[in-house]
Amino acid sequence: MTVITELIDPRTFLLVANLLGMFCALVLWVQARSFPEDIKGLRDWALAVVLIGCASGLASMRGIIPDYLAIVAASAALLLGQFLLIVGLQRYAGQQPKWRPALDGIGAVVILIVWLTYGSHHYQGRIFIMSLAHIGLFSAGAVLAWHARPTGLGSRFLCAFFVLGVAVAVWRITTLSTALDQADEIFDRNLIQQVYLGMFSLGVLGLSVGFILLANERLHAELEFMATRDPMTGAFNRRAFFAQAAVEWARSMRTQRPLAAITSDIDFFKKVNDQHGHHVGDLVIKDFTVRAAQMLRLPDVLARFGGEEFVILLPDTGMVEAKNVAERIRREIETHRDKALPAYTVSLGLSVAQGDVGQAADIEALIAEADAALYRAKQRGRNRVET
Numbered sequence: 001m002t003v004i005t006e007l008i009d010p011r012t013f014l015l016v017a018n019l020l021g022m023f024c025a026l027v028l029w030v031q032a033r034s035f036p037e038d039i040k041g042l043r044d045w046a047l048a049v050v051l052i053g054c055a056s057g058l059a060s061m062r063g064i065i066p067d068y069l070a071i072v073a074a075s076a077a078l079l080l081g082q083f084l085l086i087v088g089l090q091r092y093a094g095q096q097p098k099w100r101p102a103l104d105g106i107g108a109v110v111i112l113i114v115w116l117t118y119g120s121h122h123y124q125g126r127i128f129i130m131s132l133a134h135i136g137l138f139s140a141g142a143v144l145a146w147h148a149r150p151t152g153l154g155s156r157f158l159c160a161f162f163v164l165g166v167a168v169a170v171w172r173i174t175t176l177s178t179a180l181d182q183a184d185e186i187f188d189r190n191l192i193q194q195v196y197l198g199m200f201s202l203g204v205l206g207l208s209v210g211f212i213l214l215a216n217e218r219l220h221a222e223l224e225f226m227a228t229r230d231p232m233t234g235a236f237n238r239r240a241f242f243a244q245a246a247v248e249w250a251r252s253m254r255t256q257r258p259l260a261a262i263t264s265d266i267d268f269f270k271k272v273n274d275q276h277g278h279h280v281g282d283l284v285i286k287d288f289t290v291r292a293a294q295m296l297r298l299p300d301v302l303a304r305f306g307g308e309e310f311v312i313l314l315p316d317t318g319m320v321e322a323k324n325v326a327e328r329i330r331r332e333i334e335t336h337r338d339k340a341l342p343a344y345t346v347s348l349g350l351s352v353a354q355g356d357v358g359q360a361a362d363i364e365a366l367i368a369e370a371d372a373a374l375y376r377a378k379q380r381g382r383n384r385v386e387t
């Protein structure tokens, strides 16, 4: 351990870590400009990294510049920077940050630091207070990171670095009680001092990488959603439907298991629009999506083909079962009315391919058959299921 602490020159280490931190801030800032508006928090993180970099820059000039800069201003910048990490995560999660209590708390800590520096000259007290503040802020960060969506590598990576920050701060406090003779010397070449310094310079790099990963994962999820979903209802779009239908068709032909398709169309939907307005028409379409989806199983695929027309694919489902599903949807729409919406009904057409003895030549033909059945349902009075 002594070899390591002798090998690393703390000032050089801080300088290099700060430079890397500035590069991370630049990446975060560029992401903030180019990512969709709803991925929030990147700007706060860019500013946070700059503030933390300034804090360790000021601290590294201890002895060269006055203590009110190297200790007081550095502590204030460090706490503000760490608080901005929390603000960024809250904004990312769509929460409103609570500035007032946090800024009051940081102000109180800074006043204590001033007193411990110039009044009581209590180095251990200063470290104790700062470590407590780090524990509070990093714990909040760990909780927010753990719940950040999507829960992938970025969220876990971030959480791990916040927990590491808490662990280092706790360790710092425990070593204070056993080594009361520690000097007020930031570049002490003892292990805990260097770990502590490393945490606030290299740690912020780890956190930045974690947040960049997290934001990229969110971007990827959003792009995938946009490419495969209908924006109004969240149901699959035509393209995503056919991609999944091709897989299910091939599986059905191979295993000779049945594959069912249901097409559905809201009855007299033009009237809904004309009598209640387009906005209510949209709400009816969304209502249908939610309630139809509730009637389906996990492998079933619900897609909006346009307007008030939906197609449902039911893998491994024969005629009797598929008819039950279609009837369940029809009855659900007819009977359980959302009081805020006008009453409406739906007609459904159904067709089934029975493995290689199915009549339909391909998935398009299967849907055309279901469409023909839907046409008959409309002809025969609507609010019914035809096969």
Ligand SMILES: Nc1nc2c(ncn2[C@@H]2O[C@H](COP(=O)(O)OP(=O)(O)OP(=O)(O)O)[C@@H](O)[C@H]2O)c(=O)[nH]1
Binding pocket: 265, 266, 267, 268, 269, 270, 271, 273, 277, 278, 279, 280, 281, 282, 285, 306, 307, 308, 378, 382
């Ligand atoms: N509000 C809303 N209306 C839509 C949307 N897409 C299509 N429409 C309207 O849906 C109506 C569809 O009406 P039609 O298909 O002619 O028939 P219908 O009134 O539903 O009658 P039937 O299908 O014969 O029972 C049209 O007036 C379209 O303008 C949409 O996204 N939102």
